[in-house]
Amino acid sequence: MTREVRVRFAPSPTGALHIGGVRTALYNYLFAKKNQGKFLLRIEDTDQNRFVPGAEEYIKNSLEWLGIIPDESPWVEGPHGPYRQSERKPMYKQYALDLIEKGHAYYAFDTPEELDAMRERLTAARVVSPQYNSITRTQMKNSLTLPEDEVKARLASGDPYVIRVKIPRKEEVRLNDMIRGWVLVHSNTLDDKVLMKSDGMPTYHLANIVDDHLMGITHVIRGEEWLPSAPLHVLLYRYFGWEDTMPEFAHLPLLLKPDGNGKLSKRDADKQGFPIFPLNWTDPATGDQAVGFRESGYLPEAFLNFLAFLGWNPGDQKEIFSMEELVEAFTVERIGKSGTKFDINKAKWYNEQYLKAKSDNELASYLLQDSQKEGLELDQEQAVQIVALVKERATFPSDLLREGRFLLQTPEKFDETVAAKKWNQDAVTVLSAFKRKLIASDGEFSPLVAKSLLEGAAEEEEIKLGKVMQAVRLAVTGVGAGPDLSEIFGILGKEELIKRINFALDSLEV
RNA sequence: GGUCCGUUCGUCUAGGGGUUAGGACGUAUCCCUUUCACGGAUAAAACACGGGUUCGAUUCCCGUACGGACUACCA
Numbered sequence: 001m002t003r004e005v006r007v008r009f010a011p012s013p014t015g016a017l018h019i020g021g022v023r024t025a026l027y028n029y030l031f032a033k034k035n036q037g038k039f040l041l042r043i044e045d046t047d048q049n050r051f052v053p054g055a056e057e058y059i060k061n062s063l064e065w066l067g068i069i070p071d072e073s074p075w076v077e078g079p080h081g082p083y084r085q086s087e088r089k090p091m092y093k094q095y096a097l098d099l100i101e102k103g104h105a106y107y108a109f110d111t112p113e114e115l116d117a118m119r120e121r122l123t124a125a126r127v128v129s130p131q132y133n134s135i136t137r138t139q140m141k142n143s144l145t146l147p148e149d150e151v152k153a154r155l156a157s158g159d160p161y162v163i164r165v166k167i168p169r170k171e172e173v174r175l176n177d178m179i180r181g182w183v184l185v186h187s188n189t190l191d192d193k194v195l196m197k198s199d200g201m202p203t204y205h206l207a208n209i210v211d212d213h214l215m216g217i218t219h220v221i222r223g224e225e226w227l228p229s230a231p232l233h234v235l236l237y238r239y240f241g242w243e244d245t246m247p248e249f250a251h252l253p254l255l256l257k258p259d260g261n262g263k264l265s266k267r268d269a270d271k272q273g274f275p276i277f278p279l280n281w282t283d284p285a286t287g288d289q290a291v292g293f294r295e296s297g298y299l300p301e302a303f304l305n306f307l308a309f310l311g312w313n314p315g316d317q318k319e320i321f322s323m324e325e326l327v328e329a330f331t332v333e334r335i336g337k338s339g340t341k342f343d344i345n346k347a348k349w350y351n352e353q354y355l356k357a358k359s360d361n362e363l364a365s366y367l368l369q370d371s372q373k374e375g376l377e378l379d380q381e382q383a384v385q386i387v388a389l390v391k392e393r394a395t396f397p398s399d400l401l402r403e404g405r406f407l408l409q410t411p412e413k414f415d416e417t418v419a420a421k422k423w424n425q426d427a428v429t430v431l432s433a434f435k436r437k438l439i440a441s442d443g444e445f446s447p448l449v450a451k452s453l454l455e456g457a458a459e460e461e462e463i464k465l466g467k468v469m470q471a472v473r474l475a476v477t478g479v480g481a482g483p484d485l486s487e488i489f490g491i492l493g494k495e496e497l498i499k500r501i502n503f504a505l506d507s508l509e510v
Numbered sequence: 511g512g513u514c515c516g517u518u519c520g521u522c523u524a525g526g527g528g529u530u531a532g533g534a535c536g537u538a539u540c541c542c543u544u545u546c547a548c549g550g551a552u553a554a555a556a557c558a559c560g561g562g563u564u565c566g567a568u569u570c571c572c573g574u575a576c577g578g579a580c581u582a583c584c585a
Contacts, residue, residue, distance in 0.1 A: 012585050047584055112583080129512050129581060162583055180515070189513045189581090197583040204585050228514055228580040253516080254579070262578075309534095313523060317533055336523080339578060343521050346535050356548085392548040403547090466544045473545065481546035 003245075005037025006216050009070070010208070012044040013055035016281035016290065017062045019342075020223060020255040020264065023307045027252065028221050029068045030308070030330040037218070041070035042211060043084045046201045053284050062278040066300050067323055080215040085207050092202040095210050095240070096163045096195050100143075104239040105195060107161045108132075108142040109154055131191035134169040163196035165205075165236065173231040178219075178250040178332045185231040193232055205229065209236045212247055221250045221332070224339075250332050253311050256339045264342050266290065274344040278303070297396025298347065302354035306347045311340045320353055352395050363387040366397035367404065374401075376408045385491050389483045403482075407491055410500055411478025414508060418470060418480035423508050426463045427471030433457035434472070435501045438494055447490035450497070454489075475504030 009025040011017060025041075032039035041063070043056055060075060072078030082088055099105035110118070115132070118140065122130035130136075137144060142164070143151045154161065171187040195206040202210070212220065230249055237246040257268040269276035270290075279292035293303050305321055313336075314321070314329040321329065355363070364383035371378055378386070390403035401408075414423075434457040441453060454472065458465040473485055476497065482488070489497055 010585090014585075044585065050584060108583095115583090126511095131581075160583095164583095177515095183514070185514070191581080194583045199583080201583090203583070208585090223579090224515070225579055225585090231514090251515085256578080258521080309522070311522090315524075317524085319534065338516050340523095341521060343535070346522065349535055352548095390547090393546080464544090469544050479546090483545095483547080484543085485545085 003216070003218050005032060005035040005218050006040065007032050007037065007219050007221055008040040008042050008212070008215065008217055010042045010044050010211075010222075011059055012047065012050070013052060013059065014047070014050040015052050015055055015283065016277040016279075017055075017059045018264075018266075019276050019278065019293075019307070022062060022066070022068075022278055023255065023310055024221065024223055024252060025063060025068050026066070026304065026307055027312070027330075027332075027335070030327055031219065031221060031332060032071075033327040034330050038071040038078075039068075040078065040080075040215060040217075041073035041083065042215070043074055043086075044204065044207065045084060045086045046197075046204065046207050048086075048199065048201065058279065058281060065278060065294055066304050085202070085211065088207070088211065089201060091214075092206055092210055093196065093200070096202070096206060099165070099195070099239055100163065102239060103166065105163050105165050106137075106143045107151060107155065108137075108140065108164050108192075108194075109146070109159055109161050110141050111160075114141065132164065133167060133191045134188070137164075137166075137192055160198040162194045162198050164192040164194055165232070165239075167192050167232075167235070173234055175230055175234050175249060177227070177230070178248055179253075179335050179337060180227075180251060183227070183230070187231075187235070190232055190235075193229075205232060205236065209233055209240070209242075213237070213240070213242050213245065216245075217247045219250065220247045221252065224251045224254050227251045250335070253336055254339045255310060256341045258342050258344070272344065274347075293347075297398050298351050299354045299397075302350040303347070305354070306350040309346075310342070311336050320350075348395050355394055355397065356391060360384045360387045360391070363391055363397070363400060367400040370398060370401040371408065378408060382491070389487055389491070393483075406477040406479070406482070407488065410496070410503065413478065414474055414504070415479045418474050419508055422468075422470040422474060422480070423510065424468075424471070425510055426461075427468045427475075428505065428510060429461050430454075430458050430463050430465070430468045431472060431475055431501050431505060433461050435498055435505075438498050438501075441494070445490075445494045447486040450489035450494075451486035454486075475508070476500050 007028045009028045011021050029039045031037070045051055056074070063069065070076060072080065072083060074083045077083075096105060100107070118132070118136060119130040122136070132140065139145070144166075167190045168187050172184060173187055174182055174184045176182055193205055194203050196202055230251070234246070237243050255264045256262060257264045258272055264276065266276050275291050275293045275296050277290050277292045278294060280295045281290045281292065282288070294300070301322065304323060304326070308321065308326050309319070312330070312334055315334055361384060364380060364387045367383045367387055368378070368380065371383075386404040386407050387400060390400060393403050394400050434454050437453045437457050441449070455465060458468065469485070470480055473482065474480060476485070476488060476492070492500070
C-alpha cells in the first residue's frame with residue numbers, strides 16, 4: 001500500500017519569512033500537488049525566547065500572496081491538529097519518557113554553568129569538539145551517573161532537568177537523501193542532544209519527529225542546514241519504533257549571497273539594494289524596516305517562477321512557468337546539489353516578462369492607482385493609451401507612471417545636458433513654425449497629422465528635421481529620450497502641445 | 511579543529527566516456543528606431559587541480575584545493 005503523499009513546511013515564527021524559506025515552502029507545495037498529496041503548514045514555536053509577534057501572520061500572508069496555500073494549517077484545521085507546536089506541548093513529554101523507558105534517553109541535571117565548565121575543560125584538554133556524548137556523559141549529572149534515589153529526589157523536588165537522547169558509542173547511521181543519495185555518519189560524531197528543555201518544551205528534534213510521525217508526513221523537504229542532524233532524526237525514528245513509516249528526506253541546496261560566498265542574509269540584500277523578504281516587514285523589537293518583493297513591484301507569479309528556478313530546472317529550455325506548469329513539471333530529481341547564488345537581475349527579467357504579458361487594460365489599473373495617489377487626473381481610456389506607449393520600458397508596475405509621467409504633467413524643467421547640446425536657433429525656428437501650423441490647423445488631430453505638420457514646418461524652414469528632433473522632444477517632454485514622438489503628440493492633443501511649445505520657447509535660451 | 515555536503519561561462523543551469531560543451535540572465539557590438547527602450551542578430555565567456563581506469567575523460571574512481579552547512583536547553 002502506498003501512502004498518500006503528505007509534506008509540510010515548518011517555519012518558526014522568529015521574524016520575517018526569508019526568501020529561502022519561501023522556496024522551501026514552494027518546493028514542498030509543488031511536490032505535494034504533483035503527487036496528488038497534501039501540503040501542510042506547521043508552526044514550530046517551541047522557543048519561547050525567540051518568538052516574534054506578527055511573524056506567524058507574516059508567514060500566512062506571504063504564502064497567500066504567492067498562492068502557496070496549505071491544505072492543513074493553524075488556520076485550516078485538518079485531522080492532525082493542532083498545527084502550532086506550542087499548542088501541542090502536552091503531547092511531547094510522554095514520547096520523551098517513552099524513550100527513557102526504552103533506554104534511549106535520560107534525565108540530565110547539569111546547570112548551564114556546569115555545561116560551560118565541561119566544554120572549557122575539554123577544550124583545554126584539546127579534545128577536538130567538546131560535546132555531551134557517550135564519553136563525557138559519564139562525568140556529568142544525569143540519571144545514568146546519579147544514584148536512582150537522587151534522581152527520584154531531584155525530580156520530585158522540581159529540580160530543573162532536561163531529557164537527552166542517549167546516542168550509542170559506535171554505530172553507523174545511514175540515510176538515503178533524495179537529492180544527495182546515501183549519507184553515512186558514525187554515531188560517535190553525534191552528541192546527546194537535548195530532547196526536552198527545562199521549560200518543558202521539546203526541542204526541534206523531538207517535536208519535529210513526533211509531529212511528522214503523528215501527521216503522517218511521507219517526505220521531508222527542508223534546507224541543507226538540517227543535513228547534519230538528519231542522522232539523529234533517523235535514530236529517533238528507530239528508537240520510537242517508527243522506522244517503517246519514516247519519511248524520505250530531501251535536503252535542499254542553500255541560497256547563497258550574490259557576491260563571494262555564504263548563506264544569503266538580510267545584510268547582503270540591504271547592501272545590494274534588493275529585497276530578501278516577500279512582504280514588507282517591520283521588526284517589532286527594533287523597529288527596523290525591510291521592504292518586500294511585493295512592495296518593490298514584483299508580481300507574485302514572476303517571483304514564484306524566479307524562485308522555482310533557484311536550484312531547480314525542468315531539464316528543457318522553457319523558462320516561463322505558471323504555478324500549474326510548475327506543478328506539472330516538478331520533480332525532486334531535478335533539484336541541484338550545489339548552493340545557489342542569488343541574482344536579482346534574473347528576478348527583474350522575470351518580472352518584465354510577466355508584466356509585458358499582461359493586457360494594457362490590466363496594466364492601466366496600476367497606472368490609474370498610482371496616478372490617483374498623486375492626484376493626477378486621467379481616465380481609463382487615457383491610461384490604456386499611455387500604458388501601450390510605455391509598457392515596453394517598464395520592469396515594475398510603478399515604472400508605468402514614472403515613464404509616462406510627462407504625458408500627465410507639463411514639464412517644469414528641462415534636461416540641462418540635452419538642452420545645452422541640442423537647443424539652438426534651428427530648433428527655435430522649427431518649433432515656432434510647428435506651433436503656427438498647429439494653431440492654423442483644424443479638423444481631426446492625430447499622431448499622423450501632427451507628424452506631417454512638424455515635417456512641413458521643417459521643410460518650409462529648410463532645416464533637416466533630424467537635426468532638431470531631439471530639441472522638439474525636449475520641448476515637449478522635458479527629457480531627451482522616450483517613446484515615439486508622434487504618438488506623444490497624439491496623446492497630448494493640440495492645445496497641450498501648443499502650451500508646451502510656448503513654455504519651452506519662453507524658458508529655454510539659445 | 512571535527513563531521514557532513516558541494517564544485518560546468520561573472521550568475522542560474524543543460525549535458526554526459528568520443529559534443530563546435532547547449533540555453534537563460536548580465537555584458538559588448540551590430541540591425542531596427544530621426545532618441546531611449548523593446549525586439550532581432552552576433553560576440554566574448556565555463557567543465558577547480560593532480561593522479562588513476564580507459565584507445566579516449568569535463569563525464570567514472572581516488573586524492574588535493576577551494577567553498578558551504580553543522581558543531582546551543584535556536585530552529
